[in-house]
Amino acid sequence: MTNAPFGSLGAHSSDSYEAATVRPYAVTGGRVRSATSDLPLEALVEVMPGAVNSYGLPPEKRAILQHAAHNYVSIAELSALLRMPLGVTRILVADLAEDNYLTVHTSTPLNVHTGHGGSNSGLSLSILESVLNGISTL
Secondary structure, three states: OOOOOOOOOOOOOHHHHHHHHHHHHHHOOOOOOOOOOOOOOOOEEEEOOOOOOOOOOOHHHHHHHHHOOOOOEEHHHHHHHHOOOHHHHHHHHHHHHHOOOEEEEOOOOOEEOOOOOOOOOOEEHHHHHHHHHHHHOO
């Protein structure tokens, strides 16, 4: 087996092809999803202070931390930079976020509780902004 990056087949032998197709499965521990792995492609990743110097992480997770250490990087960019499949990158980013190594910034609307109704009631921030825009046009 070779140490070729994801997606590159190097020599066209069956061993290198097998290494390139099996490796993503091994990196995620056989998982195809995590609880929060449905992150959008454009979600920005921010590394928490001191996370880059962490020990005991697999090389793929260390590479994610190193690429995102100096500025915000999207999940799609990380996938391209590391030559990893997008699904694998999403799972690894979700794992790092769960372990508080990084923060993921998405554009999904926030759930804002207004204090009225039950504990599960809430309005999305986009609805509140629409109401404010409608009032300001009056």
